[in-house]
Amino acid sequence: MLRQCNCPLSCFSETRKTEMLRRILSPGWAKRLSRSVTRKILVTESSACLHGFPRQGLDATHSGMNKFQGPKCPNFKLVKDAVRKLAGDASVVLKLRKNSTVKGHWIVRFGRNKEFVGRESILEDLLKRVLPSGDEDDCQRTAIEGLGGVGKTQIALETAYRIRDVQPECSVFWVPAVDTTAFENAYRAIGQQLKVPGIDEEKADVKALIKSVLGRESMGNWLLIIDNADDEKLLFGDTALTDNLPFSRKGSILFTTRNHKLGLRLVESENHIIAVEEMSKDEALKLLGKNLKSSQMSDTRSNNALLEFLTNLPLAIRQASAYMAKEQISTARYLKLCKSSDEDMVKLLSSHFDDRHRYKNIQNAVATTWLISFQQISDHDALAADYLRFLCFLAGKDIPHSLLPPAGTLETVEAIGTLKAYAFISQQNESDSYDIHRLVQISMLSWLDGKGERQEWTAKVLERLNDIFPWPKHENREEWIRYLPHTQHALQLRKKTDDEEATTGLLSKVGESFFNLGKYKEAEQMHRQALQLREKVLGKEHPDTLSSMNNLALVLHSQGKYKEAEQMHRQALQLREKVLGKEHPDTLSSMDNLASVLDSQGKYEEAEQMHRQALQLREKVLGKEHPDTLSSMNNLALVLGSQGKYEEAEQMHRQALQLREKVLGKEHPDTLSSMNNLALVLDSQGRYEEAEQMHRQALQLREKVSKIR
Template identity: 95%
Template sequence: MAKLPVLPSGDEDDCQRTAIEGLGGVGKTQIALETAYRIRDVQPECSVFWVPAIDTTAFENAYRAIGQQLKVPGINEEKADVKALIKSVLGRESMGNWLLIIDNADDEKLLFGDTALADYLPFSRKGSILFTTRNHKLGLRLVESENHIIAVEEMSRDEALKLLGKNLKGSQMSDTRSNNALLEFLTNLPLAIRQASAYMAKEQISTARYLKLCNSSDEDIVKLLSSHFDDRHRYKNIQNAVATTWLISFQQISDHDALAADYLRFLCLLAGKDIPHSLLPPAGTLETVEAIGTLKAYAFISQQNESDSYDIHRLVQISMLSWLDGKGERQEWTAKVLERLNDIFPWPKHENQEEWIRYLPHTQHALQLRKRTDDEEATTGLLSKVGESFRNLGKYKEAEQMHRQALQLREKVSGKEHPDTLTSMNNLAGVLDSQGRYEEAEQMHRQALQLREKVSGKEHPNTLTSMNNLALVLGSQGRYEEAEQMHRQALQLREKVSEIR
């Protein structure tokens, strides 16, 4: 609290402005409220005014209430320009010291668009304005200096435990491990903690039981995050649920920055940590910088120092997925993500491992959502690439699972004799061979060889590759004469093809 420079500065050329910024639900309003009470105690002669910037009506009603409190002439007249009157009154030195708190200054259109509420902010060297905002860019525009922006730090674990237990009985928090795990899941976010505490108090369940609900499914998590609860610390007409709070921000981003909104849709379908910038759909350099800046401004994503990767807040990710479901866009965006991943994910080799190893967790995550998309071409390609990645990493069971799914999907989409299907068959045989399951591998290589001879002919390069693979698996079984015969046959055919060329 001591960091907040909110008392009038006394600078004859300045009216002190400060912004408290942070993710929706992080406790900005509570900090502003505590600041107001402390200033009352420290400097009782300083007037403190509170104005919610939720919409034009709330802003104007708060200004009218200020005018009535100050007995401003004409404030109650039907055609009075209430905002202009209060700006004028607070701009007079005779008003003395004052602090004006503008809460929920999140909507750029409201403040700088047609309504231009920012034009009615007063100016006085004896005055100070404190904003709370979710939007760093907007906060910077309001205070004009990074030095006057205070980012709300994450609540400590002790503070979070105290907040969690405020409405609960001791028996509901008897499991210390569950208490800590739940706070870890809720990322120590005050609004999420109050919401969870209210739900547990209402349903009379323990933190352990609530944690199980959180871990059961994304659908259950969304329901919990969307459940309304009474919170006397928040505005009566505002929905208090965490998910609902963030939906407002999602909509604001959609209205102001279309590319940022698309990036948020894209990012929520990937694993939440260490998302490489290169995975994002390409766009103009300046547009990309501004879009990423918007998402960071709302604290929906974070970037460590000057790294080329991002993290997306876990609860934001879940809420965003629910938003996509509600708008009927999840299937469309799952397909877009799979297509982008398939385009950029290289065929895994040792020399490009540094590249594909970074894409692997995000591709796995996206593939888990593939039931919501009809883009089977991209899905099959990714299944094969992930399977080969696991094979290169020595994770043969996982590799087999991926290659089997790829083969099944290839057969369904293209038929058993399609070249791509036979490639998938060859990949699966290879991973069976890597596990020492030579008889199964042999059977699959023979099947692939027969079908390739039928489809492409005996002299086709793919057929000769299958012949060579079969020879290798025969050799692995100690059947050296058969292996030699097969290798000789493949060599003769390759020489024949080379001579013809």
């Protein structure tokens, strides 16, 4: 074969004898033997050199063949000249190989993609794996797997052309596995080129004929590329296309699939799977600029932001590039369109563009290519499909497993496995949370819209989140902090839904979460929405409506909007007295809250009177050690301090601090507030050392608690 392709080759052999026996024998034995016996040429010229090629001797022992003293060493010069000749003849040799009479069959339906960029490490790995000569004892099977649109087909296509370049005698056949017809038509085309007898007969078993022909040793080396091997029923079900895959020790089969589970069944080992992920930043930038003018990419920041938004996904980049070239807009303008609304983003993801290197009967659009996967998941794994519908309403990163609707352990494991197999979600190091591709979420929401299922699933998601999201407190802070971004995202995506009870519940919980975090503007927005919706659904005097009114007034108070807060607290108090009674805990909360906003406005006498009344009633109804009673005690002490009644204020703060330490613990935020308030009243009395000591203690504990969180 080397001679047929005129491949240049230089052979070198050792000319110095090696004294190996003298080194391994004892000194006594070495002396007894003559030098002619102990000194030998280890690899002779006839063994070291191929027949018919130039050969040269190097003045070296066997172990010194690849060791040189420097650039002026005679051995180095000989080898250097040979390497230079190889490099100089390379272009001529490649042309000769391309024009060689020894050529395999070539049935690849696409031309070479001149816009292909990057992926060099993957291509190098593939070439080592899929060359039929790589394993003399087996018919190799390799799978390229990854998310739809990540570039699997284009990598397989470039692999085919590179194999043609380096091994033109190897036949390459391309077979799409999108359906039975496409598979059989591709097999028939192979048979026609190979001139297989009976291939065009009406009742010919085309698949069996090609399997038999490619299984013959006389066929020589071949590579069979099975593209889009994604449908489990098609490959392993009734049609069982995999039964028609040939076996030959001179053959190799390369699959592209978006389903890891299916890929594993096809190649039977993780070692034979090559996972393809999004492009690197540099690769993505090169691909984006292939069809664009420099003026369209003049804004470097927009270029990078767009690629980040498109998650460096090749199909999304090609789609964006085609749209920008067609409409003659810049990356900055396209990015603005993407971010304008999810509806616009869906339209952009669904926009078709012409590409000679893709299948014409399948739309070249990100959203479209994923719709195929969505449907396959729905057909094969109902729970996985439901989980995907659920996940598309949540924030894309760090989604806790506990948020998912409950199901059987085994069913859940398999459903999650399916979504990971399609690369729609990822899981880091067996953690208890998942990430989902943002563009997948947008496409999935569009799919739900198209099927008329979005409203139904919005209600399901909100109901599930409302069930599992706890009322935010210090004790469950870690839990609601994790759930907050996902609940907030689901609320932003909601449209008209029948489950308004779940919506108002979530609005209140999210509003309270923001309030606890000190994000008062966000809290006000959520509580206002909850109040409006509850007034509409439940009426103005319903207890839940009055709770929303109270919560909103608290947020207004925290922002210094005292007049509006006072008005709302008075209204809530009046209605709670009417609906719930004067001694109901919620009524007493309104009384205490109104007194606090009066205190903030300097209306100390009215505030003190109301705080005393609230404290007395809470002690009666809830008991002296209830957290709400202690809040009243703390608030009364504050208003006493505001009036200069320091001794009584100090006494009450000490009592509140002592009881809070007992009931809530020394590190609870309310306990630390009492410690801080006591220090303030001590400071007001000129007891600076004691006040300083208490402030330092409060500061240290707050820093400690903050680090723990």
